[in-house]
Amino acid sequence: MVLKLNVKRLNRLSWLLAAIIGLIFYVIYFNNGPRTSLYPYTLLSFLAIALIGHVDVSVMVFLGRSFSIKSRLFTLYRVLVTYPVSILVYLLLWPLCAYLAHYQKEIWSINLFLAFVASGILMNSMVLIMHDSVLLYEHRLQADLEVEKLRASNAEAKNLLLKQQIQPHFLFNALNTLKALYHKNPLSADDYIVHMASFLRTAISKQYTNLSTLNQELEFLNSYLEMQRIRFGQALQCTIEIDEHDKEHFFLPSLSLQPLLENALKHNNFTPSSPLIVHIKKVGDWLVISNNLQKKWVNISSTNSGLANLAERYQLYSGDEILIKNDGGVFSVSIKLLKNEDSHN
Known part of the structure; x- marks a missing residue:
């Protein structure tokens, strides 16, 4: 059974996850951060998650042309590509955050660097888990469909076999009757x-x-x-x-x-x-x-x-x-x- 990617559903899930994370960030930052940076930071968080999600979908589509979705190589290459890309996305956000913070010196600290790297890893892990849940759901649906098709095919074959048993029996009696009628x-x-x-x-x-x-x-x-x-x-x-x-x-x-x-x-x-x-x-x-x-x-x-x-x-x-x-x-x-x-x- 070949598992196919439901690209539309995966992309919709990426947008949904981005909206949820963006909303959570908005609520947290609304209570703790300066209001001037509230909307830009929320928008950046939303776009970062959406971008990571769509990158993962694109990587899966590309790898799916060469490998089975259930294969180890597919999983390995997916991890090797998406995690660096996610970290890169968050590191690109770093200068933007520095700009929004008016180039405050503390924004360039090693701790913030590690925080952005960790954010990239964490967000990509969340995206992978959510996308894997969709893949698992699609696999289950497809497996159930295959089982139903096999059951239907088996029933059809058995039904056909049973119907085929009728004709030889009928022909034997009919031909014997026809032979007797032609004599009478x-x-x-x-x-x-x-x-x-x-x-x-x-x-x-x-x-x-x-x-x-x-x-x-x-x-x-x-x-x-x-x-x-x-x-x-x-x-x-x-x-x-x-x-x-x-x-x-x-x-x-x-x-x-x-x-x-x-x-x-x-x-x-x-x-x-x-x-x-x-x-x-x-x-x-x-x-x-x-x-x-x-x-x-x-x-x-x-x-x-x-x-x-x-x-x-x-x-x-x-x-x-x-x-x-x-x-x-x-x-x-x-x-x-x-x-x-x-x-x-």
Whole structure:
């Protein structure tokens, strides 16, 4: 991770620090020094801190072109350059202070010389500490951002992998069904191919899409449903009770509904005289998909492309759980619908 300098924030901090030090100097000098030199000395203090701050920023920008901000060489060269410059700034203030003091002899004493050198060191240390706090803050923000990006990328990759598990399973069943239909009813097989093409086209277009409108999901489900109606006829019945307005104003993770219908077909016995009845309706903010239970006596192997797949994808994307109920007569899955502001599209 490359840490970048926020030059504007560093310069603003330099001006702020200069204003604070200048104000402190003003208050102290106001109570202890001659009023004639109050404003000039305050202005000089303000400009000195501001200049030291901007010098440090300029040095960091220059060194940042050759060294990593977190490297030891960057820190070493920064210290070696900024401290002498800060001392020089305060030594240049010395004659100005002497001028404002009307060239009083005591202004040129060794003690005052050392005081100005110490002031340069002290002020530069304060500037370095304040600027380092900004760098640390920026580093933390950038680190948090990188972590969030990694989490999002991981979730995207996992979500894509889970969606990719759906298609091979579907294709295996669809091609077997198509083969059987061409032997029994070629016209029905032709219709089946049309719906299968529509289904696959939508599935491919949704491969890298996290969310779809409820209407898009229902249209995708309808392609799959028509294929199964050709296959099973009156043995499969499905009703959808959703207002047209809600279809465009709510969202679901892409490829959510088809695996639920496939799951119901896979685990239940059904005939024209004892059909599988599927209801899809909106209840509050939830979409409820239910079917009557006519479970197969033979254990069916699972490929994790149905209910478990959807539960994991939904948890990855929204952080919510799907609700599963089984009262022995009816099996239902409830998915909380996402609103427009939650869509992240």
